[in-house]
Amino acid sequence: MSSTSTTIDVALDVPTGYWTRERKTGxxxxxxxxLGTILFTVRASGAPAKFFLGxxxxxxxxxxxxxxxxxxxxxxxxxxxxxxxxxxKRYGLWVSLALLCFIISAMCWLVSAREGSxxxxxxxxxxxxxxxxxxxxxxxxxxxxxxxxxxxxxxxxLLTGAFLAALVGTxxxxxxxxxxxxxxxxxxxxxxxxxxxxxxxxxxxVAGIVLNAFALGLTGYLYEQLMxxxxxxxxxxxxxxxxxxxxxxxxxxxxxxxxxxxxxTYLAFIFVIVVTVALFRTRWGLRTRAVGEHPAAADTVGxxxxxxxxxxxxxxxxxxxxxxxxFSMMATTGFTKNVTGGAGFIALAAMIxxxxxxxGAFLAALxxGFAGGLSTLLQIxxxxxxxxxxxMLPYVATILAVAxxxxxxxxxxxxxxxxxxx
Amino acid sequence: xxxxxxxxGAAPSPDxxxxxxxxxxxxxxGGKPERHRGDKTFWQRFREELYADNTFTVTALAVVxxxxxxxxxxxLGDEAVRQQWxxxxxxxxxTLQASWDFIAKAYSDMFKGAIVNPDTLNRWFWGMTTWQQxxxxxxxxxxxxxxxxxxxLAVAIPFRAGLFNIGAQGQAIMGAIGAGTIGILLDLPAIIxxxxxxxxxxxxxxxxxxxxxxxxxxxxxxxxxxxIMLNYIAALFLGWYILQPGIKDPARTDAISKEVYGSSLxxxxxxxxxxxxxxxxxxxxxxxxxxxxxxxxxxxxxxxxVGYNPNAASTAGMKVGATVSVTMxxxxxxxxxxxxxMVLGTxxxxxxxVVGQIGFxxxxxxxxxxxxxxxxxxxxLLFGALQSGGQAxxxxxxxxxxLVTVIQSMIVIFVAAPMLVKSIFRLRKSPSxxxxxxxxxx
Numbered sequence: 001m002s003s004t005s006t007t008i009d010v011a012l013d014v015p016t017g018y019w020t021r022e023r024k025t026g027x028x029x030x031x032x033x034x035l036g037t038i039l040f041t042v043r044a045s046g047a048p049a050k051f052f053l054g055x056x057x058x059x060x061x062x063x064x065x066x067x068x069x070x071x072x073x074x075x076x077x078x079x080x081x082x083x084x085x086x087x088x089k090r091y092g093l094w095v096s097l098a099l100l101c102f103i104i105s106a107m108c109w110l111v112s113a114r115e116g117s118x119x120x121x122x123x124x125x126x127x128x129x130x131x132x133x134x135x136x137x138x139x140x141x142x143x144x145x146x147x148x149x150x151x152x153x154x155x156x157x158l159l160t161g162a163f164l165a166a167l168v169g170t171x172x173x174x175x176x177x178x179x180x181x182x183x184x185x186x187x188x189x190x191x192x193x194x195x196x197x198x199x200x201x202x203x204x205x206v207a208g209i210v211l212n213a214f215a216l217g218l219t220g221y222l223y224e225q226l227m228x229x230x231x232x233x234x235x236x237x238x239x240x241x242x243x244x245x246x247x248x249x250x251x252x253x254x255x256x257x258x259x260x261x262x263x264x265t266y267l268a269f270i271f272v273i274v275v276t277v278a279l280f281r282t283r284w285g286l287r288t289r290a291v292g293e294h295p296a297a298a299d300t301v302g303x304x305x306x307x308x309x310x311x312x313x314x315x316x317x318x319x320x321x322x323x324x325x326x327f328s329m330m331a332t333t334g335f336t337k338n339v340t341g342g343a344g345f346i347a348l349a350a351m352i353x354x355x356x357x358x359x360g361a362f363l364a365a366l367x368x369g370f371a372g373g374l375s376t377l378l379q380i381x382x383x384x385x386x387x388x389x390x391x392m393l394p395y396v397a398t399i400l401a402v403a404x405x406x407x408x409x410x411x412x413x414x415x416x417x418x419x420x421x422x
Numbered sequence: 423x424x425x426x427x428x429x430x431g432a433a434p435s436p437d438x439x440x441x442x443x444x445x446x447x448x449x450x451x452g453g454k455p456e457r458h459r460g461d462k463t464f465w466q467r468f469r470e471e472l473y474a475d476n477t478f479t480v481t482a483l484a485v486v487x488x489x490x491x492x493x494x495x496x497x498l499g500d501e502a503v504r505q506q507w508x509x510x511x512x513x514x515x516x517t518l519q520a521s522w523d524f525i526a527k528a529y530s531d532m533f534k535g536a537i538v539n540p541d542t543l544n545r546w547f548w549g550m551t552t553w554q555q556x557x558x559x560x561x562x563x564x565x566x567x568x569x570x571x572x573x574x575l576a577v578a579i580p581f582r583a584g585l586f587n588i589g590a591q592g593q594a595i596m597g598a599i600g601a602g603t604i605g606i607l608l609d610l611p612a613i614i615x616x617x618x619x620x621x622x623x624x625x626x627x628x629x630x631x632x633x634x635x636x637x638x639x640x641x642x643x644x645x646x647x648x649x650i651m652l653n654y655i656a657a658l659f660l661g662w663y664i665l666q667p668g669i670k671d672p673a674r675t676d677a678i679s680k681e682v683y684g685s686s687l688x689x690x691x692x693x694x695x696x697x698x699x700x701x702x703x704x705x706x707x708x709x710x711x712x713x714x715x716x717x718x719x720x721x722x723x724x725x726x727x728v729g730y731n732p733n734a735a736s737t738a739g740m741k742v743g744a745t746v747s748v749t750m751x752x753x754x755x756x757x758x759x760x761x762x763x764m765v766l767g768t769x770x771x772x773x774x775x776v777v778g779q780i781g782f783x784x785x786x787x788x789x790x791x792x793x794x795x796x797x798x799x800x801x802x803l804l805f806g807a808l809q810s811g812g813q814a815x816x817x818x819x820x821x822x823x824x825l826v827t828v829i830q831s832m833i834v835i836f837v838a839a840p841m842l843v844k845s846i847f848r849l850r851k852s853p854s855x856x857x858x859x860x861x862x863x864x
Contacts, residue, residue, distance in 0.1 A: 152646070200839040205586055205646055209785055210834050217827025218495075224822035225499030337824075345650050352647055388662035395651040403643040 026085030029098050033081050036102055037074025040109035043384070044070040049108050050117035053252035060252065066112025070105045077101035096363070103370075116381045123373055124257035128265065129331070131369025133158060133340070135268045136323025137347025138354065138361035139275055140186070143316040145356055146279065147309050148292040148414040152208025153193050155344025156215030157317050160185035161324020163219040166227070166335035169237025169328070178237055179263070179325050186321020187314050189215055194313040198306055201418045212344070220337045227335060235334045240264055240325075264326060271319065275358040288312055292412035295419040305419050320344075349398040356411060368394040474852035475844045477792065483843050484836035485804075492829045493525045496821055500524055528819040535814020536563050536807035554695050559810060561696040565768060567806025568701035569594070569777070572760030573784025574802050575712050576631070576753040578793040580645075582716060583749045584729040589634060589649025590757040591781025592656035593627040597758025599663060600626030602765040602772040605682030606669060612685040619686045620704075620762050627758015628751045630656065635750025639743030645750070653781070657774075664772045671771070679772035688767045701763035706799060708756060713795035725749055757781060786834045805830060 048063035077098045084094035111118055137154045144151035161182040168181025189211055196207040227235035240262035249259040258265075279285040287308060290298040295305045327339045350368055354360025375390040462470075472479065497503050506513075506520045534540070536559055545551045573590040580587040601623030608615060630652060637643040664670060664679045671680045688699040716722040727735040728745045736742045761777045769776045787805050791797030812826035836843050843849070 196835065196839055196842075200841045202838045206789060206838050207835075209588065210789070210831050210838060213782065213786060213827060214831035214835065217824050217829075217831055220824035221495060221499065221822050221828055224824055229501070342654065345654075349647065349651060386662050388658040392655050392658050395654045399637070399643070399648055399651050402647050403637050403641040 020088050022088045022091050023085055025091070025095065026081050026083075026088070029081035029095065030078055030085055033074065033077040033098060033102055037071065037078060037105060040070035040074055040105050041067055043113065044109040045112050047112050049111035051111075052117060052119040052121070054119060054121045054256075061117070064108055064112075066108055069108030069112070073101045073105035073108060077105060099367075103374075107374075110378060110384065111381065113384060114381055118377065118381075120253045121256050123370075123377060124254050125260075126373035126376065127366060127370040128257040128261070129369070130372040131365045132265060132268055132330070133323040133326045133343050134347045134350050134365035134368055135272065135362055136326070137320050137344055138351040138365050139271055139358060140316040140320035140323070141348055141351035142275065142279075142354075142356060142358050142361055143288075143312050143319065145351070145415050146292045146412055147288045147312040148295060148412060148417065148419070149194070149197055149309055149313050150204040150208065150416040151193070151313070151316060152205050152348065153189055153211040153215075153344075154320050154347050155340060155342065156189045156208075156212040157186035157320035158324040158327070158340045158344045158347075159212075159215045159219050159338070160189050161321030162327040162339050163222065163324075163335050164321070165325035166235055166237045166328040170234055173238060175238045175240050175263075175329065178329060179322060182325035183318040183321040186319070186324060187317035190313050190317020190320070193317075194310050197418065198309055198313075201420070204416050204418075216338060219335070223335055223337055231334070237329050237333055239333050240329045262330060264322065264330060267322065272358055272362045279358060289412070291419075292414055295414050295417075299419075299421065305421075309419075320347075323347075346394065349394065352411075353398050353401050367397070470850075471852060473847075474850040475840060476852040479849065479852075480840050480843050481790070481837055483847055483849075484833050487836050487843070487846070488829045488832035489529070491832050492825055493529075495825060495828060496525055496528055497521050499821065499825075524819075528815050528821045531818040532808075532811035532815045534811075535559055535818075536811030554693050557692060557696060559814075561692060561698040562810035562813070563803065563807045564698045564702040565806070566809045567802045568699075568705040568767070569760040569764050569780045570783055570787050570805050571705035571799050571802030572708055572763065573757050573780045574787030574791060574798040575708055575795060576757035576760065576781075577785050577788035578791060578795065578798050579712055579716075579725070579756070580749050580753045581788060581793040582729045583725045583746065584732065585635075585638070585645050585746065585749060585753075587631070587634075587649055587750065587753050588646055588785065589631065589652050589781070590753070590760070590784040591777070591779070592649065592653035593630045593754040593757035594761030594764070594777045594781050594784075595653075595656040595660050596630040596754075597623040597627035597761030598765040598769075598772065598776050599660060599761075600624075600758065601686075601762035602679065602682060602776070603669070605686035605766060606680050606772070608686075609683045610685060615683065615685040616688065616766070619682075619766055620759065623762025623765075624755045624758045627761060628755035631754015631757065632747060632751035634754075635747035638750070639746045660772070660776075661774055664774070669772070677774055682766060682770050686766055687770065688763060697768065699763075699767045701767045704759065704763060705802070708759065709795045709799040712756075716795065721745075721748070757784070760784070783830070786830055789834050790837055792837075 044066035046065060046067055049066050049069060050061055050063045052061040054060065077100075080094050080098035080101060084091065084098070087094075107118065137158055140154055140157060141151045162185075164185030165178045165182035169175060169178030172178065192211055192214075193204075193207055196202040196211075197204040223235075242260060242262055243266070245259040249255045251259070258269075279288065287298065287303045291303060291305050291308050299305050324340070327343075328335045346368055347365070350364040351361045353364035353367070354362065371390065371393040375387050375393075378385070378390060379387040497507070503520055503524050506517050510517045538556065538559055542551060542555050542558075546553060546556045573594055576590040576593060577587050601619040604615070604619040604622050608618070610618070634645050634648050634652065637648055638645050661677065664677055669679045671678050688701055690696060690699050691703065692698055714722075716726065724735065724740050724745050727738070727740060728742055728749075732742050735745075760780055764777050764780065765772060783805060787801045788798055790804070791799070791801035808826050808830060812823045815821050815825070816823040
């Protein structure tokens with residue numbers, strides 16, 4: 001990915017014969033699922049695990065016997081993994097299904113052991129909320145890296161976006177102006193990244209890391225010097241208004257999460273679709289991918305490589321900056337020092353987990369958001385697994401993903417390599 | 423840093439005729455070398471280099487540029503000075519004067535907090551204060567610098583092997599956990615306790631780094647991503663670990679461990695009232711050892727060979743995978759030692775923020791030191807000075823300490839983009855060699 005570490009890519013790319021990468025993944029998943037099922041079933045209590053459909057622990061609910069639930073969903077998970085192992089096709093479907101059943105099985109165990117209950121409406125709402133900045137961040141990463149520029153500076157873009165959203169929002173009192181400010185904030189860091197890595201050929205990972213430190217210092221400094229002393233004058237942005245979609249928002253479980261969001265929530269879904277279509281169905285997308293894979297070839301047929309890279313890096317900054325507005329206008333109102341708390345790095349992981357594909361990145365962001373939401377929820381419940389270990393799940397999953405145990409991960413070929421016409 | 427200022431030989435400059443020099447002239451055969459016409463003197467070469475894009479000039483100008491950006495931010499951030507700027511067209515001189523006064527006060531406070539306070543020096547001269555007071559700023563600088571040098575080395579050494587270690591933070595956390603556990607649980611005599619705690623810290627950090635190397639070697643997993651993830655895992659693990667019975671301080675409700683036994687603490691090297699401890703000695707020793715390893719050691723040669731061209735190294739019979747694994751373990755060990763010195767030196771308890779930001783700042787230190795061991799040591803000292811100076815600036819001039827982070831990152835941005843500095847100052851091409859060849863290669 002970065003050219004810092006040139007090519008220590010140990011050959012794993014040509015699995016031949018029966019044991020393709022998909023089959024190996026299936027085998028690994030099956031083993032994990034069998035072990036998990038045994039563990040969950042043994043540890044689960046016979047008490048029912050109650051799942052409420054709404055956002056509170058009242059109203060419609062269904063209960064699953066702990067042991068039975070853990071066993072049935074565990075076996076389903078094993079079955080999905082075996083299906084992948086046997087067929088070696090439909091990778092995304094089987095992996096998602098196996099993971100989903102595995103998680104339900106684990107929840108049956110954890111919830112029944114405490115004789116507690118879980119409000120599924122809350123869980124899905126928390127998941128979407130936690131995933132929102134990750135969706136924007138990982139889309140920003142996709143836009144950047146598909147065009148051949150490594151974007152480690154997502155964290156800085158989110159942070160600057162959050163800062164400018166708070167500042168502009170307070171000064172103008174208008175949430176739409178604040179969002180524009182946030183987008184510009186992200187684009188500022190992006191512009192620096194573009195100039196350093198495209199014009200001055202600085203190693204792109206180095207540039208990204210340094211820009212993160214720069215954004216952290218700059219926003220922290222301005223926060224302490226400007227905002228902290230005058231909260232009312234500089235740090236009191238309006239909250240994003242919630243737009244309820246009538247009818248749809250009453251759907252149990254997913255309604256509150258998907259159809260009771262803010263402008264930003266809907267924008268995230270729209271962006272996923274737009275970026276996917278644009279990247280794979282338009283002339284711009286074809287050129288972007290060409291520049292990311294083989295800039296010299298693209299240049300030969302007349303694509304302006306550097307111009308396209310500048311454009312896309314700036315676009316990526318606009319997207320990430322919007323995601324930053326989540327922190328200062330949705331999660332809470334107002335900016336604080338290091339308010340993003342590393343979300344940009346998780347977004348980077350989501351992009352890789354999603355294999356540099358907008359839809360993949362979206363699903364990965366949802367998974368990461370789910371793990372975050374689940375860890376908060378289970379902390380309230382007080383379960384056997386410490387909260388910290390559940391919160392580690394996304395990170396462990398990412399390591400497994402890049403280590404090639406769960407799926408094939410390949411970056412665009414020219415990712416991180418500066419293009420010098422010659 | 424090491425090749426600063428001086429060119430190794432008188433390379434011919436393109437616009438002049440090459441220096442006339444007879445073959446086999448006895449330069450090193452004792453006595454003063456006699457000068458011939460056309461040879462450049464030391465001062466001529468010095469003048470040529472002074473305003474060219476060599477490492478030393480670029481670094482110095484990067485610091486100047488970063489301080490200038492910092493000054494602009496200071497003016498923007500101070501309310502009184504900002505209001506004065508509203509009257510710029512009525513009272514231009516007063517506005518500039520006020521800005522200048524403010525900047526000068528802040529930066530001189532920084533100097534006083536980092537190197538020496540002239541007032542204290544004067545009072546000590548007249549017997550009105552103790553020598554400890556005079557050395558306090560230096561002591562703070564060295565205390566801050568020690569872990570930064572260690573984590574800086576933890577980033578720099580893998581960089582030479584073509585690996586970018588973002589994980590010094592996680593490795594330092596694991597080192598702090600290892601060293602802290604020994605210090606908290608075992609009350610042994612100091613001669614055993616301190617080395618044991620340090621070694622366990624080094625081993626924990628080394629294992630945490632080694633995992634990355636093994637994954638990279640076996641599966642090709644990209645080390646940047648793996649180390650970022652391991653940072654989070656380490657931080658979450660620390661959060662869980664300090665709450666465990668036996669580690670957590672039962673008398674406190676917040677997340678804080680018991681105190682480390684006194685026998686495990688790093689001894690102070692100047693005076694008990696000054697914070698500077700053995701950690702700075704350990705850090706400089708580590709820098710020396712790494713310099714020796716890279717330039718003289720067999721493994722250091724393999725490491726650099728893998729960094730230049732892994733395929734060639736592999737063809738030459740080197741085990742690339744093993745080198746990558748050991749390099750990352752070594753880096754982890756260095757960062758682990760850095761974390762251990764934090765818990766055994768300054769913090770003396772385990773908390774969620776026990777290692778601060780040393781891992782992330784270590785990246786900046788390594789880049790500023792151009793990933794050379796002694797360069798890292800110098801950069802670590804500069805960053806340590808900026809941090810202790812930043813504290814003083816915050817206390818006395820009322821400028822937020824965060825400005826230091828901005829200045830530090832700006833310095834590294836300029837150092838990493840020598841072409842930028844070169845075009846701003848219209849520097850000449852250095853006769854010796856292009857500045858920062860290591861980073862530019864990256």
